[in-house]
Amino acid sequence: MGNGGIVFRLLLRSSRRPPPLCFVASSFSTAKLSPLPLPTSLNPSSSLEPNPIFSFASSFTHRLLHGTASVHGKNGHQQEEEEDPDFYETAKDDGETSDGWEEEDDGVEPKLGDGGDGGGVVLQGVPWGESVLSFAYDVLKLFSDDFKLYAFKTSPRGYIYVRLDKLSHEYGCPSMEELQSYSREYKKRLDEAGERREIPDDLALEVSSPGAERILKVPDDLDRFKDMAMRVCYIEDEESNHTEKSGVFLLDSVEQEHCRKTRKIFLLHLITSSSGENERVAVMQEEKETIFFFYFCVCVFSFIGCTWKPRRVGKIVKSMAFSGVKNDRGELRILENLDELRTDLADYIAELSEAAVKERGVFAIALSGGSLIGLMGKLCEAPYNKTVDWGKWYIFWADERVVAKSHSDSNYKLAKDGLLSKVPIVPSHVHSINDSVSAEEAADEYTFVIRQLVKSRMVSVSDISDCPKFDLILLGMGPDGHAASLFPNHAVLDEKDEWVTFITDSPKPPPERITFTLPVINSASNVAIVVTGETKAEAVHLAIDNIGPDSQSVPARIHPPQRCQRLPRDGLILLCQVHELLRVLLGGNFKFWNDWGGGYVEFADAKALHELLCTFVVPGIFKITRCVFPFKEIIGVSLLVRALLHHHLLSPGCS
Numbered sequence: 001m002g003n004g005g006i007v008f009r010l011l012l013r014s015s016r017r018p019p020p021l022c023f024v025a026s027s028f029s030t031a032k033l034s035p036l037p038l039p040t041s042l043n044p045s046s047s048l049e050p051n052p053i054f055s056f057a058s059s060f061t062h063r064l065l066h067g068t069a070s071v072h073g074k075n076g077h078q079q080e081e082e083e084d085p086d087f088y089e090t091a092k093d094d095g096e097t098s099d100g101w102e103e104e105d106d107g108v109e110p111k112l113g114d115g116g117d118g119g120g121v122v123l124q125g126v127p128w129g130e131s132v133l134s135f136a137y138d139v140l141k142l143f144s145d146d147f148k149l150y151a152f153k154t155s156p157r158g159y160i161y162v163r164l165d166k167l168s169h170e171y172g173c174p175s176m177e178e179l180q181s182y183s184r185e186y187k188k189r190l191d192e193a194g195e196r197r198e199i200p201d202d203l204a205l206e207v208s209s210p211g212a213e214r215i216l217k218v219p220d221d222l223d224r225f226k227d228m229a230m231r232v233c234y235i236e237d238e239e240s241n242h243t244e245k246s247g248v249f250l251l252d253s254v255e256q257e258h259c260r261k262t263r264k265i266f267l268l269h270l271i272t273s274s275s276g277e278n279e280r281v282a283v284m285q286e287e288k289e290t291i292f293f294f295y296f297c298v299c300v301f302s303f304i305g306c307t308w309k310p311r312r313v314g315k316i317v318k319s320m321a322f323s324g325v326k327n328d329r330g331e332l333r334i335l336e337n338l339d340e341l342r343t344d345l346a347d348y349i350a351e352l353s354e355a356a357v358k359e360r361g362v363f364a365i366a367l368s369g370g371s372l373i374g375l376m377g378k379l380c381e382a383p384y385n386k387t388v389d390w391g392k393w394y395i396f397w398a399d400e401r402v403v404a405k406s407h408s409d410s411n412y413k414l415a416k417d418g419l420l421s422k423v424p425i426v427p428s429h430v431h432s433i434n435d436s437v438s439a440e441e442a443a444d445e446y447t448f449v450i451r452q453l454v455k456s457r458m459v460s461v462s463d464i465s466d467c468p469k470f471d472l473i474l475l476g477m478g479p480d481g482h483a484a485s486l487f488p489n490h491a492v493l494d495e496k497d498e499w500v501t502f503i504t505d506s507p508k509p510p511p512e513r514i515t516f517t518l519p520v521i522n523s524a525s526n527v528a529i530v531v532t533g534e535t536k537a538e539a540v541h542l543a544i545d546n547i548g549p550d551s552q553s554v555p556a557r558i559h560p561p562q563r564c565q566r567l568p569r570d571g572l573i574l575l576c577q578v579h580e581l582l583r584v585l586l587g588g589n590f591k592f593w594n595d596w597g598g599g600y601v602e603f604a605d606a607k608a609l610h611e612l613l614c615t616f617v618v619p620g621i622f623k624i625t626r627c628v629f630p631f632k633e634i635i636g637v638s639l640l641v642r643a644l645l646h647h648h649l650l651s652p653g654c655s
């Protein structure tokens with residue numbers, strides 16, 4: 001299987017001797033891991049040792065053998081070994097598959113009803129299939145109604161694959177512990193039945209969760225997974241050219257039509273996740289089928305006499321929730337060094353500018369102070385200075401210090417000297433505050449200016465509030481987690497009515513400032529927080545994890561390097577597309593999708609692995625396949641973040 005969530009495997013042998021069995025925990029994407037109670041935090045006594053890494057395959061497997069534990073990448077690299085008293089060894093390490101498990105359908109694309117990630121029950125005619133299936137259901141009764149058998153499969157070679165679904169979990173993932181306890185109970189039943197000679201006593205068992213990467217049933221699963229991007233495979237039937245295509249879409253809405261008695265047709269309104277364009281795909285459900293199948297083509301349309309004509313019609317061969325991308329979630333980018341960060345930031349801004357100009361004819365961008373402007377420096381260089389449509393830019397400040405525009409503290413002056421004077425911005429498009437009035441008056445006047453520009457549609461307006469919707473708000477972040485001039489525990493955070501407000505007691509000098517309020521920042525089309533430097537590590541950690549201090553440790557060790565990679569160095573950009581953004585930074589709850597380089601880490605046990613993933617990079621949206629853990633020892637999640645910001649300590653031998 002190539003896209004499961006968490007996997008436990010048991011190789012059952014004769015139950016008349018101490019059963020040599022093996023326990024395998026595998027995570028192919030932490031999008032399918034569920035959160036554990038609580039995270040670890042800083043352990044000041046721990047040390048971060050420089051350690052180069054090698055590339056991380058698209059998945060890895062954590063194996064615990066008798067007296068050993070190991071993490072495997074799909075590339076076959078094996079790492080750490082450590083004791084787990086609960087399990088017994090089955091097979092010695094042969095360098096490849098030390099657990100003795102032979103993948104039956106590794107790499108096979110899931111199909112609806114295949115007994116794997118396509119769901120359903122497939123027994124393949126094995127004589128003991130019905131019995132083991134009934135045990136699977138029996139064991140399920142020991143758990144709450146929240147758990148369902150998503151898929152079940154047996155194979156003539158003696159393998160049992162169980163996939164459990166957890167309905168209350170965002171991605172349908174039971175926790176490691178839940179899978180483990182299901183495995184144990186199930187194994188007990190199998191052992192007993194083996195002793196009674198009802199079933200063979202050498203079966204192999206894998207218990208896993210499909211996670212969100214599953215084939216969706218239409219319409220049942222649509223509501224449940226509606227917030228996730230979906231990969232939709234379809235056959236486009238335009239001009240009878242049956243080319244199979246696929247794309248990643250966000251679900252906008254679903255229409256249903258009844259055609260004849262037995263058929264329902266669902267028209268999915270999809271938004272292409274990359275371009276934001278709308279698409280429509282038709283899905284026909286055959287009600288007679290126990291597992292719905294998706295089928296549609298132009299001739300069926302005319303046959304059943306439907307009147308509507310979707311732009312794309314065809315057979316949807318697969319619709320799969322796609323982890324790692326969410327339409328309401330942020331993205332965490334960690335760049336290798338400041339230069340990469342500058343380039344990435346320039347690309348990001350240039351792309352948004354191009355998209356906004358294409359869509360609205362203008363680009364309304366709000367800047368902040370601090371190191372941000374320096375990091376935007378690449379925009380003044382080729383190719384950006386030529387390719388960006390500067391004449392369409394409207395510039396604002398998300399926060400400004402209330403000082404004269406010529407003062408070195410002025411954010412306007414900072415931006416003017418560092419950026420605006422170096423590119424062909426239209427001077428009348430630069431909207432800075434009035435520096436000759438009080439902070440309160442400056443905030444009011446600035447609100448008025450923005451209102452006028454909202455009226456004239458230079459700045460759009462939010463669909464959900466009456467707030468202005470800037471195309472991009474760029475923020476920095478202080479070591480205390482402040483962004484714009486919104487400081488932790490400050491009353492300014494509660495401002496709900498004003499667009500722009502003021503403070504006279506800023507913890508960071510100068511004391512008088514104006515600032516966009518949270519509703520305005522959260523209404524922007526795009527918000528990026530650009531963070532550099534180790535002093536921000538703890539704040540980043542808190543921003544990402546939203547956890548309190550916790551001294552629990554997460555022991556982990558990395559495999560000796562096989563191939564060096566360049567490592568992230570000292571900058572990261574948090575790109576957050578939405579609501580909730582600053583609440584996160586300031587103590588709310590937000591999730592990031594990370595986009596790191598490669599590498600892998602091994603863990604002392606499954607719990608440690610699970611905890612690290614769930615606590616550090618946020619339950620649910622962690623792309624393990626592209627994660628970097630370039631440390632010898634990770635004790636405490638915040639140290640991981642700190643280490644990410646400290647990469648100059650690492651891998652001196654790497655090129």
Ligand SMILES: O=C(O)[C@H](O)[C@@H](O)[C@H](O)[C@H](O)COP(=O)(O)O
Pocket residue numbers: 368369370371372399400401411475476477478482483484485508
């Ligand atoms: O005017 C300000 O002080 C800012 O807008 C403030 O929010 C700044 O962006 C952060 O303090 C980060 O500043 P650094 O990037 O310089 O650390």
